[in-house]
Structure formats: C-alpha cells, structure tokens
Amino acid sequence: AKGLGRNRYHYFTPSMQEYAKYRMLLIRDLRKAISKQEFEVYFQPIIDMNTMKVLKAEALIRWHHPERGIIPPSEFIPVAEETGLIIDIGNWVFEEAAKQSAYWREQYGVEIQISINKSPVQFRDERGSFESWIKQLKELKLDSHGICIEITEGLLLDVDSGVSEKLLAYRDAGIQVSLDDFGTGYSSLSYLKKFDIDYLKIDQSFTQNLASDSDDQALCEAIIVMAHKLGMKVVAEGVETQFQLATLVEAGCDYGQGYLFSKPIPAKAFEEKYILGLSE
Numbered sequence: 098a099k100g101l102g103r104n105r106y107h108y109f110t111p112s113m114q115e116y117a118k119y120r121m122l123l124i125r126d127l128r129k130a131i132s133k134q135e136f137e138v139y140f141q142p143i144i145d146m147n148t149m150k151v152l153k154a155e156a157l158i159r160w161h162h163p164e165r166g167i168i169p170p171s172e173f174i175p176v177a178e179e180t181g182l183i184i185d186i187g188n189w190v191f192e193e194a195a196k197q198s199a200y201w202r203e204q205y206g207v208e209i210q211i212s213i214n215k216s217p218v219q220f221r222d223e224r225g226s227f228e229s230w231i232k233q234l235k236e237l238k239l240d241s242h243g244i245c246i247e248i249t250e251g252l253l254l255d256v257d258s259g260v261s262e263k264l265l266a267y268r269d270a271g272i273q274v275s276l277d278d279f280g281t282g283y284s285s286l287s288y289l290k291k292f293d294i295d296y297l298k299i300d301q302s303f304t305q306n307l308a309s310d311s312d313d314q315a316l317c318e319a320i321i322v323m324a325h326k327l328g329m330k331v332v333a334e335g336v337e338t339q340f341q342l343a344t345l346v347e348a349g350c351d352y353g354q355g356y357l358f359s360k361p362i363p364a365k366a367f368e369e370k371y372i373l374g375l376s377e
C-alpha cells in the first residue's frame with residue numbers, strides 16, 4: 098500500500114498540473130477563437146502527377162492566437178475533438194473553404210476541388226454538418242465534385258454511427274471521399290470495398306522512407322496497384338524530394354502533395370500562385 102501511495106504521488110508532478118492548467122486556458126481561448134476571427138484556412142496544392150497541374154487543394158486550419166502566435170492544429174484539434182468544439186470549428190472551415198472555391202470559380206472560371214478534414218467526432222454529432230453542408234453546397238452550386246471530405250480509417254470501424262449511409266449521401270450530393278493517412282490505422286482491406294471511397298492518401302511516413310527503405314517502396318507500389326484495381330485514385334502525402342516524386346510517378350501514383358510543391362499557404366497566396374495562371 099505504501100508503494101502504491103508513492104506511485105500515486107508520481108502522477109501529480111508539477112508538470113502535469115501545469116499541463117492541466119495549460120489545457121484549461123487553451124479550451125477557454127478556443128471557445129472564443131471563432132467569434133474573435135482568430136482562425137484562418139490555409140490551402141495546400143495537390144498536384145496531378147500526369148499533367149503537373151493543380152486543380153485540387155487541402156484546407157488546413159491555422160489559429161492566430163493573440164498572445165502565442167500561430168498554434169498548430171496538432172496542438173488544438175485533439176482538444177477541440179475532446180470538448181466537442183470541433184463541431185463549430187469544422188463547420189466554420191467547411192463554410193470558408195466552400196465559399197473560397199465558389200469565389201475562385203466565379204471570379205476566374207477555375208474549378209478547384211477543396212479537401213476538408215472531417216474527424217469521427219464530427220460524424221457522430223447530429224448538430225448540422227451533414228445535411229447543412231449539402232444544403233450550403235447546393236446554394237453555392239458546388240454540388241459537383243467541388244468538395245472532397247477526408248476521413249480516417251478509424252471512422253470506418255465505427256459501425257453504429259451510420260457512417261456508410263452518410264458517406265453515400267455525400268456522394269449522392271457530389272462530394273468525393275478521401276481516406277487520409279492510409280496505412281497507419283487499422284486498415285482492413287475489406288473496408289475499401291465496402292465504402293466506395295474515391296481517393297487513398299498514402300501517409301507521409303511511407304513517402305518519406307521511399308529512399309531509404311525498399312519495403313516502403315514496395316508497399317507504395319502495392320497500394321497504388323490495389324487502389325487502381327478497386328477504382329480509386331491515389332494521393333501521396335508529404336512529398337519533399339525530387340527522388341520521392343520520381344519514384345511515385347514511376348509507380349503510377351495519381352496525385353502528390355508536399356513541401357516539394359508548396360507548404361499550406363493563405364488563400365490570397367494560393368490564388369496568385371496557382372489560380373491566376375489558370376484563368377484566361
């Protein structure tokens with residue numbers, strides 16, 4: 098019992114108390130961030146590896162914290178998921194991205210498909226998103242492949258949340274579906290068949306080992322062949338070097354995304370770099 102007591106105390110180290118306090122403040126600030134307009138959507142180009150053109154982009158949220166500067170999503174998205182704040186944040190990202198795509202189409206006649214990350218928490222919550230997203234897309238006349246939703250493998254295991262009906266309804270509304278971080282999760286290959294998915298995104302950990310690890314090279318090739326056989330396109334994430342690009346092109350990969358092409362950038366920068374050149 099004595100030993101247990103001592104161990105218990107170890108759980109309350111000052112750093113943990115600090116973490117709890119830090120987390121509390123983060124949640125407090127996160128609650129106000131939407132109304133204080135501290136969020137911004139950045140866009141990262143997705144390159145078509147056959148034509149080297151950019152007609153797709155991923156929307157990635159950025160938080161400009163008034164005191165702390167930019168806080169990366171890896172730091173606040175998990176907290177937003179745990180607290181349910183991700184619902185409002187996710188709806189906001191969707192609205193911004195959809196409006197941006199509609200603007201580029203109206204202003205420049207260029208159709209950029211925008212991919213939006215949607216976490217399992219957002220699927221489970223009935224508050225809006227699903228029907229209201231489809232309604233908003235209809236209003237913006239973006240109902241034909243203007244939007245793609247990125248989901249992760251864990252969602253496909255969630256049998257009770259009506260995921261497969263929702264994904265079907267999205268597809269009926271012209272929204273495409275991407276399976277993000279492929280190869281890092283629970284991927285049971287049978288899910289790929291069951292859920293009508295349009296794109297597989299090969300996780301960056303595979304892309305980045307392409308030079309050093311011939312097993313990862315074999316895995317990438319196998320994923321691409323399999324995806325194509327099942328009627329899916331493949332997006333490689335985290336492309337940073339010419340070698341990775343060449344290897345992926347060689348393997349028949351369809352799209353690439355990564356710092357080699359561009360980091361995620363603000364809408365205006367994306368427009369200048371990728372849209373002005375496309376419009377006539």
Ligand code: C2E
Nearest residue numbers: 157158170171174190214215216335336337354355356361
């Ligand atoms: P993700 O969906 O896997 O997004 C890709 C991440 O990889 C992004 O990090 C992107 O900036 C980064 N990345 C892109 N190319 C490269 C590269 O060549 N090298 C390296 N090292 N990294 C690269 P980011 O923007 O920090 O986002 C992290 C994660 O946060 C995302 O991972 C996604 O899971 C989540 N997230 C971001 N925005 C949203 C959002 O609006 N909603 C939700 N639910 N999650 C989001």
Ligand code: CA
Nearest residue numbers: 155214247277
């Ligand atoms: Ca993603």
Ligand code: CA
Nearest residue numbers: 277278298334
């Ligand atoms: Ca990813």
Ligand code: CA
Nearest residue numbers: 249277278300
């Ligand atoms: Ca990820």
